[in-house]
Amino acid sequence: MRVDTQDYLSLFLNDTPLIDTRAPVEFARGAFPDAVNLPLMTDDERAAVGTCYKEHGQQAAMALGHQLVNGETKTQRINAWLEHARQHPTGYLYCFRGGLRSQICQQWLHDAGLDYPRVEGGYKAMRQFLLSCLEQICLDQKILILAGHTGSAKTDLLLEVPDAVDLEGIANHRGSAFGRRADGQPSQIDFENRLIIAMLKHQYRHPGKPMVLEDESRLIGRCALPHVLRETMAKAPLIQLQSDLEARTEHSYINYILRKSAEWQQHAGDEQGFELFIEDLRDSLFRVRKRLGGEQYTFISEQMEHAIQAHRAGDNTEHRVWIRSLLRDYYDPMYDYQGRKHHERVVFKGNATAVKEFLAALQN
Template structure:
């Protein structure tokens, strides 16, 4: 006989083994926050959920349940069961959940078990319990490693170094943002809930490897629209620092590759060849315009003139080298003065434990396991 109410709260196993999950909540709920290895195949669509919610408030749980069975019946019920089964057949060990592990996931679990003639596990406590588990893993008491902060002037190649070591947490990658005034990608950032969930996933996986150190980039509290939870931010910023030293030529080249060459490819792939470059330019221009007051009128005009000239030259000749001029001006006039103060403070406080070029820093970090 089938056990139709098999439940699990082995959340760490789900994270470490990337166990596929079916989220049966309505799309409007899933859009606010889900899990990396989850797929939304709802038992109720948004309208059905809304109707049942009104019924629950006016007539209680029993009538709301009856309405749910009435709305999801016949062909609709059959189609939704088939959607779950199609997913399960191509994703072994699939588990299922709703918001609190209540009626929706229990009913879906029963229907799936009857159709497949075998059990499927559902998450005990549902989304809420798993989410609480992930948030707990961002608390200080659950950080079983020593944080190290990778710092350096803008464009020194810190993110590239992070991607080449196993014991790193790429906060910008998790936030889908480059962490600067021009840091947005064409694809949207995760919701704040998903940013926190994804960060917790990465931390759990890295800590399972028993690294003595985890390496972070020197980030502000906000990465685009996402923000790092205060307690976790304070913890990793308590770590010692490693300084990446780069020449201005190296920094300009790194910035050119990341913010012009790679960024333009993103825009062209998304908007097409005809509109991609124009959309990229509009984004850079509007981002720079927001910094007008901080740059000051004369410096702003100078940088803007160089940007306009570089863009027009690229359109006419295909050459991108002229972008180096506005990049260098912007690094020297905007970013460097801000970072110089922080760097001097770090030197005074003796928080920098190593300093070197990219290759030297990478070699040093690879020995910090």
């Protein structure tokens, strides 16, 4: 018989299946990558029990909980736990603090003929464990930052590194003002949990080896890098990936036109998806209008509108024109300005082949 656990590290390193018995609203605020929400109580039931607890105490609240989750409702929830537990015999269940809710679920499963262990301390203890791990990683782990002009295919190169920590992939965003993805982003807490778990896996699978992270601003879309990580990254050595304007234009065209339009159309259907894609492009350019300045914004906006009309007529290649202008006149000067402030941190620079060779040597 497996016993309850406080070995949070093993849970995360091994992608252990987890049953999260918290209410859906709690799960939506933040959860773990390998957790499925099979709640003991719905949001309304939890709210009613919470109010009863404040007004009448624990015993009355427990009585109300058993009254609300009874009969067929109770049977359905037990059956959901049983099905998941039998499909994932190495898993665990948890609630917020490892208290009454997970104990009740565990007891009801036992009464149904299945012993299933729970995580002691629950979600709160696991979350605190991850935050402590992040602090320690930032102190102990050698971190390198992969930098380069917008469009230089940093993410593609990074993904060739074993157990890469892909910040943009975890945030489900391509990083720039145009980086929004059709299926949205995780919550801030989900982003942090996934990020720290990825960093833990790299640290334990590649002890003593540097961790390479892509150069990012504080925000990746609406996901904010944890402050301690952002401070660490701001001081870490830089590797500069060099790529010429035409190559970067082509990469951006593939990413932000071909792939992005396909994502929107897959998400919302061909016609509506195409219109959402066009709206996304316009909104993204509008968000950087102040930094562009009125004259430059108007110029690039007109290029974009011309490309949109050509795209509607079946030719999507005209997008390269406004992409080239935006890279040359907006992103490149901004990157060059920032680069001059941090030139002393650069430990290597070169094209994709040279950078891959440099990184491979570090991993050996």
